[in-house]
Amino acid sequence: MKLKVLYMNQQQDQLATLHEIRNIMDRSSRFISLSGLSGIAAGVSALLGAAVVKWYLVTHNINYNQTLGRGLTNDNLLFLVAVAAFVFILALCTATYFTARNAKKNSHRVWDSKTERMLVNLFIPIAAGGAFCAILIYHDLLYLVAPVMLIFYGCGLLNASKYTLSDIRYLGLLEIIIGLVASFFVGYGLFAWTLGFGVLHIVYGALVYFKYER
Known part of the structure; x- marks a missing residue:
C-alpha cells in the first residue's frame, strides 16, 4: 500500500x-509584456474619438442613421478620417508606452522575435482592413466602414493571440461578432465602433491588469 x-x-x-x-x-x-493599461488607454481614446465625431455630426446637422454616410462632403470625410487616424496613433502610442513600462518592470525585453511575430500577425489583417475601408469609401459605402474595421481588427487579434496573452483571443472574437452584427444594422455603425473599440478595450484592459499586473 x-x-x-x-x-x-x-x-x-x-x-x-x-x-x-x-x-x-x-x-x-x-510576448507576455502587454499591459492592461494599454487596453484601457486605447478604449478611452476610442471613446473620445467617438464623442468628437458625434459632436461634429450634430453641429453640422448630419443624421448618420438616416443618410448612412451618403452625401458627405470631402471636408466631412477628411474630418472623420483624421479623427480615426488620430485615435489609432494615440492608442498605438499609449500601448507602446504602457507595454514598455510593463516589460521594464518585469525585466523583459520589449523588442525581440516574439514581439516581431506578434506585430506582423496583428498588422497584416489590420492593413488589409484599412485598404478595404479605403475601397469602401471610394465606392461611397461608408455605412460598412465601421463594421469592416471591427471585423478585420478582430481577425488581427485572433491572429496575434498565438504569440501573446491568450486572453486577447476572446477580445478578437467579440470584435468580429460586433462587426458582423453591425453589418446588418448599418445605422448603428458609430455605436458599434464605440462599443467595440471603446468599451470592450476598457473591459479587456481592466481584466488583464487585475489578472496579471496586480
Missing part, C-alpha cells in the same frame, strides 16, 4: 514538473 501511495505521489510530482516545463516553454514563446 505504501509503495502504491509513493508511486502515485511520484506520478503527481512528474506531472506537476511537466506542467511547469510546459508553462515555461509557453511563456518563452509568447
Whole structure:
C-alpha cells in the first residue's frame, strides 16, 4: 500500500514538473509584456474619438442613421478620417508606452522575435482592413466602414493571440461578432465602433491588469 501511495505521489510530482516545463516553454514563446493599461488607454481614446465625431455630426446637422454616410462632403470625410487616424496613433502610442513600462518592470525585453511575430500577425489583417475601408469609401459605402474595421481588427487579434496573452483571443472574437452584427444594422455603425473599440478595450484592459499586473 505504501509503495502504491509513493508511486502515485511520484506520478503527481512528474506531472506537476511537466506542467511547469510546459508553462515555461509557453511563456518563452509568447510576448507576455502587454499591459492592461494599454487596453484601457486605447478604449478611452476610442471613446473620445467617438464623442468628437458625434459632436461634429450634430453641429453640422448630419443624421448618420438616416443618410448612412451618403452625401458627405470631402471636408466631412477628411474630418472623420483624421479623427480615426488620430485615435489609432494615440492608442498605438499609449500601448507602446504602457507595454514598455510593463516589460521594464518585469525585466523583459520589449523588442525581440516574439514581439516581431506578434506585430506582423496583428498588422497584416489590420492593413488589409484599412485598404478595404479605403475601397469602401471610394465606392461611397461608408455605412460598412465601421463594421469592416471591427471585423478585420478582430481577425488581427485572433491572429496575434498565438504569440501573446491568450486572453486577447476572446477580445478578437467579440470584435468580429460586433462587426458582423453591425453589418446588418448599418445605422448603428458609430455605436458599434464605440462599443467595440471603446468599451470592450476598457473591459479587456481592466481584466488583464487585475489578472496579471496586480
